[in-house]
Amino acid sequence: MTSAAPLSGIRVLDVSSVLSGPLTTMLLADLGAEVIKVEPPLAPDFTRGTGAARNGMTAYFYNTNRGKKAISIDGRHPAGQKILSQLADRSDVLVQNMRPGKATGIGLDPEECLARNPSLVYASISGYGQTGAASGDPVYDYVIQAVTGMVDAQRDPSTGLLDLTRHFPADKITAHTMSEAILAALFARERDEDKRGQHIEVSMHEANLAFMWPDSMMQHSIVGEPDEPGLYPADFYRVYPTLDSAIVIMPLMTPSKSICQAIGRHDLIEGGQYSTLDSSNLHDFQEIIADCVKHWSSDKAIKTFRNHEVPVGEVLSRANIHAHQQAIAQNSILENNDPVIGPIRTARPAWRMGRTSELLHDTAPQFGQHTDSVLSELGYSSDAVAKLRTNGVIA
Structure with a gap:
């Protein structure tokens, strides 16, 4: 086994929130990347306050932010924008899931970031993409389930009643799609003689259309009438x-x-x-x-x-899924001991590599836990950090 994780030495700036972006970056952290998660001082990530919790940390946050550093920066403040720009200039990857154009408001315009740091892989997650009448609409998982056929696929074949999938598949599908795109962009950068990065975009809408299409659209892909209508197997689940x-x-x-x-x-x-x-x-x-x-x-x-x-x-x-005999045999569910939330179960990374060592993170960061140390790495003195905190730029 080699000692280095696949993404060892790769730094990721995570200015995303909730699920699609944070899960994307946690997947990169599981592969060895250093991930720095940014949260505004007065607006911690939504997942910090959602679902079962102990000692102020939720399982939802833990399961999407394991293995990261956390800093608190107000990107609306000029001094906060300067810090974010400095971090972007030192990063290999930047991930954001704001509505189109919103990242510019915190000093992270993709064109400007790439002009300063041409090797950056700038990853934008959106609801509907960067163009089109719906591009600026607020979007959540359930909206994407509705417009990509997922709700229709959940229709009860005997009653015709529609239903949502009762977790957040659209967000998670988007996260896995974006992590694939980031890895491809990093590989393309290595093959480029000038080591250039690029701006990559994944919309929840397109990621889930692609996900649904192979099987869910088998009855609706042929334009015109098919020779054989056939059965849709999932109707008989x-x-x-x-x-x-x-x-x-x-x-x-x-x-x-x-x-x-x-x-x-x-x-x-x-x-x-x-x-x-x-x-x-x-x-x-x-x-x-x-x-x-x-x-x-x-x-x-x-x-x-x-x-x-x-x-x-x-x-x-x-x-009870952790007690399934195969989950036990494969050590699929890890029981970690986080210093805040305590003993907690989490699914291990699904990949197994024959030659590369695994990196199994067992802790998630507290709010703003690494703000001071990250700023110190950027060259900020303790007095400068204290002034930023007094002015509300950091928490």
């Missing part, structure tokens, strides 16, 4: 209640013979009416499965279907 919880299986993805054998209905195989599943018989077949499984414990259902090579999973509560 179903949760099957058991005596003590529930399981999921997918008949379309498994030979029906295996399922019939598992539930002891050999007559269905012999009759042949379910040898091929399509829209004419799939619902009835699911009802047969449901009528059987409701009399079983989940443990019996899991063992029985696995014995017949039927892919199956038990529906776990979020409170």
